[in-house]
Amino acid sequence: MGELPLLARITARQQQLHDSGLLRQRRLMDAATAATVTADNANLHNFASNDYLGLSRAPQVAAALFAGAQQYGVGSTASPLVCGYSSAHQQLEHALCAATGAEAALLFSSGFSANSALIKTLFNGDDTVVADKLVHASMIDGLRDAKVKLKRYQHNDLAAAERLLSQGKVTALLTETIFSMDGDCAPLHELAALCQQYDCPLIVDDAHGFLLADTLQVVPFARLITFGKTLGCQGAAIVGSQQLIDFLVANCREYIYSTALSPACCVAAQQALQLATEPPLVAQLQQNIALFRQLAQQAKLPLLASASAIQPLLICASEQVMQVAQQLRERGFLVGAIRPPTVPQGSSRLRITLSAAHSTTQISALIAALVEVLADAG
Ligand SMILES: Cc1ncc(COP(=O)(O)O)c(C=O)c1O
Incomplete structure (x- = not known):
């Protein structure tokens, strides 16, 4: 591919990414609060940001x-x-x-x-x-x-x-x-x-x-x-x-x-x-992480061994991870969908991030949506 003229090379590379389902594209997301985002006129619970303490909106x-x-x-x-x-x-x-x-x-x-x-x-x-x-x-x-x-x-x-x-x-x-x-x-x-x-x-x-x-x-x-x-x-x-x-x-x-x-x-x-x-924010985040893990374990979700705000769920195939993320979105939840080359082949995952700004209601509702969507995905 390196020998093609520049524009032909760009086109071929984009086509290749598209055909393999790995083409990356941006989507407009306007943060409404530290824990919610508006996209395509829908309000979503945001479990995809790295705003672990909710300070972006303090x-x-x-x-x-x-x-x-x-x-x-x-x-x-x-x-x-x-x-x-x-x-x-x-x-x-x-x-x-x-x-x-x-x-x-x-x-x-x-x-x-x-x-x-x-x-x-x-x-x-x-x-x-x-x-x-x-x-x-x-x-x-x-x-x-x-x-x-x-x-x-x-x-x-x-x-x-x-x-x-x-x-x-x-x-x-x-x-x-x-x-x-x-x-x-x-x-x-x-x-x-x-x-x-x-x-x-x-x-x-x-x-x-x-x-x-x-x-x-x-x-x-x-x-x-x-x-x-x-x-x-x-x-x-x-x-x-x-x-x-x-x-x-x-x-x-x-x-x-x-x-x-x-x-x-x-x-x-x-x-x-x-x-x-100052203590309260970090303690609030730790409580949210513990609640998420406890509910996810009870629901037998495929959690990795993480004690941090980053809680990945292994889905394995990259097409499937995109589908699951889309179905969560339709239910009002934004989560990261991570595919190769960011992670190794066969280890695509949902990257769920918790924040001190999440409420217990948001976390329980996310778990319920995950259970539903993952059951559908088989
Ligand atoms: C482990 C790690 N290091 C460095 C960076 C880069 O930091 P920044 O987002 O400030 O460019 C990131 C961002 O995602 C990261 O995850």
Whole structure:
């Protein structure tokens, strides 16, 4: 296909995706509340977002965004090294350090760019990097761009990770904390101990675990935090040692050549961080997760072993997962339908995400709809 002229290549690729049932398309979704969304004039209960604490709609966060825009401007107007780095950025960095115990932090406009930029800046073709088989696309893209020698171990398999580390000459080990598609948690303490034993820096993508799971007990070489999930905002940070952050400021092309994160977003994220660290929201989310799992177990739904807000239900075939998601939608529920290449062939799934903003009525109604739809699907 690479030899076709460009437009013919694009057309052929789209046709191929369409024919295999894997063509991705957007749909308009307007959030009505933190737990509902309007699409095609229908109101849907939203079990597909990563707004785990419902902070995307918190009035205090919206007020902080407005106040931040008034004080510092909507846009940062330049890259951080020119004139785009303000007190709003610095204060958020300090707050993230206080929350994580890290020495220093650096802000990016998205978790994807932070992850791939970190990896591209740290490694090159002489490096061997060990990574969990399921690390996020943003890490994989960074590793590919850096042309590192990548060795992957079976998901969460400590013995396999150790085998790779023991072969020597490993520059770093990469893992997520809570895995985005499976919802399970890496054995972080054990991985940290292994890394210490083999003198290997540990890099963790804490996009889905930050403040929600026991991930801060481990102090890695570098940690990615995204603001678009637990904090309900936008943007991301790398936290680590002062030496690491100074190195990134001086060498990371995405940081140097890109307009800094909006200062208004920094003020909003700082407010969200404060709300997220106060107990009631996380406790409410934990209650919702427990209720969902209890009802799903009673109904014998095909749950995976996840204790997090990400609760996948394995459906296996990609056409079937799309059908089941569509039938749920007709009953008023929006859930993620995840197919290859995001997950391995034969492991398509519904990705159901819980939020502190869900009511018990919404959760019970979702379980009832799942039971009905999965019984129909046979
Ligand atoms: C594990 C993981 N890392 C990184 C990212 C990228 O973060 P962002 O959405 O802020 O670009 C995501 C987003 O889905 C993710 O799931």
